[in-house]
Amino acid sequence: MKYLIKLYVTGQTARSLLAIANLRRICEDELKGRYELIVIDVLERPQLAEDEKILATPTVVKELPHPIRRIIGDLSDSERVLLGLDLRPCSGEPETLSGERR
Numbered sequence: 001m002k003y004l005i006k007l008y009v010t011g012q013t014a015r016s017l018l019a020i021a022n023l024r025r026i027c028e029d030e031l032k033g034r035y036e037l038i039v040i041d042v043l044e045r046p047q048l049a050e051d052e053k054i055l056a057t058p059t060v061v062k063e064l065p066h067p068i069r070r071i072i073g074d075l076s077d078s079e080r081v082l083l084g085l086d087l088r089p090c091s092g093e094p095e096t097l098s099g100e101r102r
Contacts, residue, residue: 005060006040006060007020007038008040008058009042011043016058020058022074022076022081023037026081056072057072071084
């Protein structure tokens with residue numbers, strides 16, 4: 001399964017750079033190369049932000065697989081990001097119906 005993730009930032013601010021670094025780390029740790037990350041600077045591409053109804057930055061949008069999920073912030077809380085974006089850990093361990101590892 002491949003993930004399509006878009007991160008909307010405003011310029012090269014410390015907050016934007018932190019969000020980019022945090023999201024890249026989370027994606028590498030959890031998705032192991034099974035993702036495409038697109039970083040969109042709303043200062044350079046305001047129409048994209050308007051089309052997606054982005055009201056605050058940084059905002060990350062997981063477009064694929066469905067359902068679409070969004071989360072706002074610097075993405076420093078990995079557990080919140082994983083839960084909010086409905087990302088599955090890539091441990092290779094089977095899960096029971098309750099979500100517990102066997």
